[in-house]
Amino acid sequence: MSSILNAGTPAPDFSLHVTPDQKLALSELRGKPVVLAFYPADWSPVCGDQMALYNEILSEFQKRDAELLGISVDGVWCHAAFSKDRKLHFPLLADFEPKGAVANQYGAYREADGVTERALFVIDKDGIIRWSYCSPIGVNPGADGILDALDALQSKGAK
Amino acid sequence: MSTLKVPVGPEDHVEGSDYAPVTLVEYGDYECPHCSVAFGIVPRVQQHFGDKLRFVFRNFPLTQIHPEAEPAAETAEFAGAQGKFWPMHGQLFENQVNLGPELYQELAADLDLNPADLTHALENETFTKRVREDFSGGVRSGVNGTPTFFINGQRHNGPFDFETLVKAIEAALPAD
Numbered sequence: 312m313s314s315i316l317n318a319g320t321p322a323p324d325f326s327l328h329v330t331p332d333q334k335l336a337l338s339e340l341r342g343k344p345v346v347l348a349f350y351p352a353d354w355s356p357v358c359g360d361q362m363a364l365y366n367e368i369l370s371e372f373q374k375r376d377a378e379l380l381g382i383s384v385d386g387v388w389c390h391a392a393f394s395k396d397r398k399l400h401f402p403l404l405a406d407f408e409p410k411g412a413v414a415n416q417y418g419a420y421r422e423a424d425g426v427t428e429r430a431l432f433v434i435d436k437d438g439i440i441r442w443s444y445c446s447p448i449g450v451n452p453g454a455d456g457i458l459d460a461l462d463a464l465q466s467k468g469a470k
Numbered sequence: 471m472s473t474l475k476v477p478v479g480p481e482d483h484v485e486g487s488d489y490a491p492v493t494l495v496e497y498g499d500y501e502c503p504h505c506s507v508a509f510g511i512v513p514r515v516q517q518h519f520g521d522k523l524r525f526v527f528r529n530f531p532l533t534q535i536h537p538e539a540e541p542a543a544e545t546a547e548f549a550g551a552q553g554k555f556w557p558m559h560g561q562l563f564e565n566q567v568n569l570g571p572e573l574y575q576e577l578a579a580d581l582d583l584n585p586a587d588l589t590h591a592l593e594n595e596t597f598t599k600r601v602r603e604d605f606s607g608g609v610r611s612g613v614n615g616t617p618t619f620f621i622n623g624q625r626h627n628g629p630f631d632f633e634t635l636v637k638a639i640e641a642a643l644p645a646d
Contacts, residue, residue: 360615364613364615450614452612453609453613454612455610456612458610
């Protein structure tokens with residue numbers, strides 16, 4: 312398993328395609344918490360895979376004013392088809408060319424497999440990683456850790 | 471390690487003794503084909519352990535990919551409010567391919583429940599809050615898809631075939 316970036320580290324900025332003709336940079340989201348969810352691949356063959364689960368609980372992220380970004384090495388067209396099929400209501404970023412470059416910066420690229428880890432990062436409004444977690448590749452990490460981390464951000468912010 | 475955040479309580483649908491040393495909690499979705507497979511396995515597991523196992527089912531409808539998951543869950547809760555959760559639960563899984571308003575009406579009538587009351591409950595979202603509460607508790611506990619099982623409060627990460635579940639439950643049994 313790779314060693315992912317830890318809490319306290321500034322989140323490396325990136326700009327990746329979200330649609331065939333549109334790019335999104337992490338720095339554009341400064342001022343809001345961001346949840347960055349690396350996952351190995353679109354089209355995993357289970358009901359309620361990681362992205363479908365996050366899609367179901369988007370309102371929980373919105374309640375906390377957080378932006379959710381899914382990210383894998385799949386290309387934009389693949390993401391577009393997957394997103395449409397699963398009716399996803401949040402952006403999927405294509406870490407496609409050079410393949411896995413962003414995942415690599417976060418320590419979340421599996422060189423041998425050519426896919427990203429199942430790695431989660433909660434980034435605060437100033438662009439600092441406040442929580443990160445790398446799940447075994449076969450285990451969907453769920454959302455409890457993310458929500459706990461977002462809640463911790465809010466309680467800190469309130470002080 | 472993800473753990474069950476909402477303890478089993480009087481609101482839950484429970485099969486088996488409150489004194490059983492092991493509790494198996496399933497978060498499931500009536501439209502999920504994997505849950506339907508689990509529905510064929512859980513009763514065998516219950517039979518295997520007898521009074522040593524308590525089983526609890528909670529709702530985790532993935533409504534974005536399964537349009538009938540929510541009304542099906544509410545239909546089960548409607549039956550549950552009248553003491554008929556488990557027969558409705560079974561019928562919904564048995565008839566998974568036909569989920570829809572007509573089936574719910576038919577199943578209600580079969581169980582001597584008033585179909586008009588069911589229509590009313592679905593329209594008025596009488597059981598929506600209950601289903602949402604199950605769902606939210608599941609999310610906070612690390613439910614990551616359906617079905618997700620918890621054995622004595624610990625999320626079971628492996629496959630859920632009969633042998634694997636039995637092994638995992640045996641591991642949770644206190645030594646005699």
